[in-house]
Amino acid sequence: xxxxNMAAFISRNRRFIPLFATGALFFLAYTVGxxxxxxxxxxxxxxxxxxxxxxxxxxxxxGTFVILTGGIDLSVxxxxxxxxVASAALLRAGWDPWVVMLLMLMMGIALGATIxxxxxYLKVQPFIAxxxxxxxxxxxxxxxxxxxxxxxxxxxxILSQTKILIPGLSNPITKEGDYISLLVVLALxxxxxxxxxxxxxxxxxxxxAIGGNEQSARLMGLPVNTTKVLVYTLSGFxxxxxxxxxxxxxxxxxxxxxxxxxxTVIAAVVMGGTMLTGGAGxxxxxxxxxxxxxxxxxxxxxxxxxxSWWTNIVIGALxxxxxxxxxxxxxxxxxxxxxxxxxxxxxTLRKPKTLLLGGGAIVVVILAVFVLxxxxxxxxxxxxxxxxxxxxxxxxxxxAGAVLAxxxxxxxxxxxxxxxxxxxxxxxGDQGDEKVEKQATxxxxxxxxxxxxxxxxxxxxxxxxSHTPCxxxxxxxxxVSYQGQEKTVQAVDGGTDAPADYWQVVSLINGVxxxxxxxx
Amino acid sequence: MKQSKTSSVWRKITESKLFFPFxxxxxxxxxxxxxxxxxxxIQLRDGNLYGNVxxxxxxxxxxxxxxxxxxxxxxxxxxxxxVGAVMAIAASIAALMMNPYVLATQLSPETQRLIxxxxxxxxxxxxxxxxxxxxxxxCGLWNGILVAYGKIxxxxxxxxxxxxxxxxxxxITNGVRIQIFYDPYSFIxxxxxxxxxxxxxxxxxxxxxxxxxxxxxxxxFIESVGTNARSSFFSGIDEKRxxxxxxxxxxxCAGMAGLVASSNIKTSDANNIGxxxxxxxxxxxxxxxxxxxxxxxxxxxxxxxALVMQAxxxxxxxxxxxxxxxxxxxxxxxILVILLYSEQVREFLRRVTTQKKEA
Numbered sequence: 077x078x079x080x081n082m083a084a085f086i087s088r089n090r091r092f093i094p095l096f097a098t099g100a101l102f103f104l105a106y107t108v109g110x111x112x113x114x115x116x117x118x119x120x121x122x123x124x125x126x127x128x129x130x131x132x133x134x135x136x137x138x139g140t141f142v143i144l145t146g147g148i149d150l151s152v153x154x155x156x157x158x159x160x161v162a163s164a165a166l167l168r169a170g171w172d173p174w175v176v177m178l179l180m181l182m183m184g185i186a187l188g189a190t191i192x193x194x195x196x197y198l199k200v201q202p203f204i205a206x207x208x209x210x211x212x213x214x215x216x217x218x219x220x221x222x223x224x225x226x227x228x229x230x231x232x233x234i235l236s237q238t239k240i241l242i243p244g245l246s247n248p249i250t251k252e253g254d255y256i257s258l259l260v261v262l263a264l265x266x267x268x269x270x271x272x273x274x275x276x277x278x279x280x281x282x283x284x285a286i287g288g289n290e291q292s293a294r295l296m297g298l299p300v301n302t303t304k305v306l307v308y309t310l311s312g313f314x315x316x317x318x319x320x321x322x323x324x325x326x327x328x329x330x331x332x333x334x335x336x337x338x339x340t341v342i343a344a345v346v347m348g349g350t351m352l353t354g355g356a357g358x359x360x361x362x363x364x365x366x367x368x369x370x371x372x373x374x375x376x377x378x379x380x381x382x383x384s385w386w387t388n389i390v391i392g393a394l395x396x397x398x399x400x401x402x403x404x405x406x407x408x409x410x411x412x413x414x415x416x417x418x419x420x421x422x423x424t425l426r427k428p429k430t431l432l433l434g435g436g437a438i439v440v441v442i443l444a445v446f447v448l449x450x451x452x453x454x455x456x457x458x459x460x461x462x463x464x465x466x467x468x469x470x471x472x473x474x475x476a477g478a479v480l481a482x483x484x485x486x487x488x489x490x491x492x493x494x495x496x497x498x499x500x501x502x503x504x505g506d507q508g509d510e511k512v513e514k515q516a517t518x519x520x521x522x523x524x525x526x527x528x529x530x531x532x533x534x535x536x537x538x539x540x541x542s543h544t545p546c547x548x549x550x551x552x553x554x555x556v557s558y559q560g561q562e563k564t565v566q567a568v569d570g571g572t573d574a575p576a577d578y579w580q581v582v583s584l585i586n587g588v589x590x591x592x593x594x595x596x
Numbered sequence: 597m598k599q600s601k602t603s604s605v606w607r608k609i610t611e612s613k614l615f616f617p618f619x620x621x622x623x624x625x626x627x628x629x630x631x632x633x634x635x636x637x638i639q640l641r642d643g644n645l646y647g648n649v650x651x652x653x654x655x656x657x658x659x660x661x662x663x664x665x666x667x668x669x670x671x672x673x674x675x676x677x678x679v680g681a682v683m684a685i686a687a688s689i690a691a692l693m694m695n696p697y698v699l700a701t702q703l704s705p706e707t708q709r710l711i712x713x714x715x716x717x718x719x720x721x722x723x724x725x726x727x728x729x730x731x732x733x734x735c736g737l738w739n740g741i742l743v744a745y746g747k748i749x750x751x752x753x754x755x756x757x758x759x760x761x762x763x764x765x766x767x768i769t770n771g772v773r774i775q776i777f778y779d780p781y782s783f784i785x786x787x788x789x790x791x792x793x794x795x796x797x798x799x800x801x802x803x804x805x806x807x808x809x810x811x812x813x814x815x816x817f818i819e820s821v822g823t824n825a826r827s828s829f830f831s832g833i834d835e836k837r838x839x840x841x842x843x844x845x846x847x848x849c850a851g852m853a854g855l856v857a858s859s860n861i862k863t864s865d866a867n868n869i870g871x872x873x874x875x876x877x878x879x880x881x882x883x884x885x886x887x888x889x890x891x892x893x894x895x896x897x898x899x900x901x902a903l904v905m906q907a908x909x910x911x912x913x914x915x916x917x918x919x920x921x922x923x924x925x926x927x928x929x930x931i932l933v934i935l936l937y938s939e940q941v942r943e944f945l946r947r948v949t950t951q952k953k954e955a
Contacts, residue, residue, distance in 0.1 A: 148751070194931075194934075197940065198934075198935065198938045198940050198941065199938060199939065199940060200934050200938060201888050203675070203751060203888070204878075204882065204888065204930070204934060205931075205934070207875060207878075207930075208927045208928075208930040208931045208934070209927070210927070211875070211923045211924065211926050211927030211930065212923075212924045212927035212928060212931075213924075213927075214920075214923050214924070215920065215921050215922065215923035215924020215925065215926070215927060216921075216924050217920070218918050218920035218921035218923075218924075219921050219924065222918060222920070331920060339755065339758070339759055342755065343759065346752075352749055352752050353749070383766070383771055385762070385763040385766035385767060385771065386763065386767075387763070388759055388760055388762055388763030389760045389763035389764060389767070391759055391760070392756045392757070392759040392760025392761075392763065393760065395752075395755070395756050395759065396756045399748055399752055399753075399756070400746070400748075403746065403747055403748055527711075577775070579698055579772060580707075580711065580775060583697075583698075583707045587707070587708060
């Protein structure tokens with residue numbers, strides 16, 4: 077009896093299953109994170125999930141409507157980038173910030189309406205039309221400016237820096253404690269409006285009807301064409317708003333911003349439980365989709381040993397799982413059309429299976445990531461603190477006649493070694509508590525230097541990259557003085573941003589210098 | 597009588613699949629002839645040919661390779677967004693096989709040798725190529741399984757690999773951009789035998805694909821699956837296996853393109869190899885007249901389509917348009933092409949011309 081009630085309940089609320097799975101996954105992921113990492117228990121980290129992604133939420137809301145009609149919008153990233161660059165350029169030219177924002181929103185609306193018109197009246201596939209729009213908008217950015225333009229407008233500063241303290245978690249007198257930004261409030265307002273539009277207006281219902289079956293919607297006399305144009309217009313508006321938000325958040329505009337953002341948006345919408353075939357899904361789910369993306373990133377950051385590219389892999393895997401659950405549910409729906417009595421029994425048998433399958437896949441993914449964590453954590457106890465370059469010491473080495481100063485720090489044992497290489501072949505290494513020395517030939521040293529020079533050390537090909545290294549990675553500083561030129565370049569291994577030839581230089585140097593007995 | 601004969605010949609030409617891509621190419625070349633001085637100048641150096649026109653083929657070779665595979669996939673009514681990411685995976689694997697020493701924590705004596713001896717490599721060239729193409733085909737197979745057996749929309753199924761693929765490529769190389777010092781490998785993209793070597797690869801792939809499809813019934817099967825998957829299933833064509841084949845082949849072509857691209861820049865740049873190239877390939881196929889909904893296809897038309905894209909890009913470079921801004925112009929070209937293919941626009945034009953005749 078109990079079981080039957082349960083089955084009926086699940087059957088009645090079948091459409092909420094993807095939504096429920098998303099919510100559960102989010103809370104599960106956060107709980108696992110909070111159990112593993114002390115830092116994630118800080119409420120501010122939770123609030124940061126919102127604070128660092130208001131633009132994603134806004135853009136994903138527009139994307140949800142488009143996907144609900146069965147379409148797709150790939151122009152999001154381009155429109156966002158164009159908005160940041162155009163507003164930065166206009167602000168630099170001395171325009172009023174509010175006028176600029178209004179203009180940008182109008183631009184977004186116009187772009188969206190044009191795309192919608194193409195799709196609706198000229199029957200261009202949404203995929204192709206929005207792709208062309210992506211190219212045009214992103215290309216236009218570079219007609220405006222090749223470089224990033226910074227925004228100095230005081231209004232933008234106020235908008236980005238105003239803290240809204242959370243009552244109960246902060247001290248209103250000292251103005252310290254947990255907070256969110258104005259942009260989060262904006263995103264949540266847009267979110268609330270979108271929920272209202274989707275579920276309580278004729279427009280929203282038409283969107284669902286079109287996604288369910290466009291032909292039927294047309295035959296029912298619904299304004300299909302107008303609604304489709306409006307949906308893309310709404311998406312254009314949301315993208316422009318997201319662009320404004322992003323330009324406020326980062327305080328600059330650049331054509332390379334929001335690369336691949338359209339895919340993130342689609343991933344967020346799909347994880348939110350919206351069917352890519354249209355017609356089913358909730359704006360509410362999109363919020364959880366965005367939060368899951370945020371949690372994934374946060375977990376990877378907290379872990380410290382997983383490189384940033386894991387984000388992409390995990391997002392890809394999660395998208396796959398959610399699409400799998402979706403198509404499984406869709407297949408079930410077609411298998412038992414309408415037959416209530418039979419469906420009831422079959423559903424009882426099948427639905428737990430669905431849940432089990434979907435849930436199981438999700439758990440496997442999470443477990444895989446954490447087992448990976450655990451094994452890696454076992455090997456490397458702690459991540460090292462990022463240390464500043466022993467600049468003075470290295471400079472003094474160079475001043476004392478060294479042609480090359482080489483510093484390496486970090487790694488599993490948090491070492492910090494500094495080498496000085498002298499033209500006569502003398503090499504001195506210093507690790508704080510241990511010193512090494514080696515006498516190489518002068519010819520070896522000059523071969524090393526010319527090798528480094530040949531790799532292009534003094535050209536613009538070599539540039540410093542600096543960021544927090546992964547847990548067991550090393551940070552390198554190399555200063556070279558050769559034929560009157562002197563240059564220091566820093567890099568972190570485990571990142572992909574360092575110049576490719578940098579590691580060749582490191583290999584060359586490693587071939588010459590002595591090694592500490594205690595060093596790994 | 598004679599007039600009607602010429603007009604029927606004319607109609608045959610204009611209604612041919614190749615007419616539109618060829619005229620688009622001609623239009624762009626005409627534009628170059630007028631606006632870009634010396635665009636058609638070809639120089640002979642050491643018995644090899646150099647020049648802008650040759651360059652269109654050389655730098656367009658990756659897109660052409662992708663377009664060949666993409667044509668088959670689009671003809672089945674699908675699309676493959678992951679080709680760019682597969683290129684990155686292929687490049688990473690190839691580079692890692694030739695130069696695995698970069699990842700070692702300790703300096704190995706091989707690194708010195710690698711830098712000094714251009715003929716030194718860890719794995720022989722044939723092994724590198726075979727393994728890379730095999731892995732790329734597996735990637736394609738994965739897409740095919742998701743689409744054919746998982747019944748996931750092609751766009752979404754391949755989107756997954758598109759997102760995850762670059763991450764996987766980074767994982768393979770541990771995030772390091774591996775340099776390739778092996779000379780025979782760089783010959784793949786940078787070699788010249790009168791004309792650039794990639795041209796031979798492209799020609800080989802075209803002939804191979806043409807034989808495999810048109811000389812067997814495969815092309816027919818693909819077209820029938822693209823036109824109507826259900827009815828072709830009922831007429832005894834294994835629709836799933838045809839799709840699987842198309843996606844696997846597309847992965848293979850992407851692997852080939854990855855080899856050429858990484859050989860060209862002599863590194864495995866997982867972040868940038870093949871970035872947005874999937875779009876170029878899709879658009880090449882669209883310009884070639886294959887419908888996104890699937891159905892009849894023409895390999896040659898797709899290749900011409902790829903050349904149109906490349907010629908547009910190079911003409912813009914020659915005019916001094918910044919590299920990133922060229923995208924906007926490509927986008928406009930695409931919109932123009934779509935409009936020309938759009939039934940609605942054609943209908944409109946037809947109405948205008950008949951009205952004129954009546955008047």
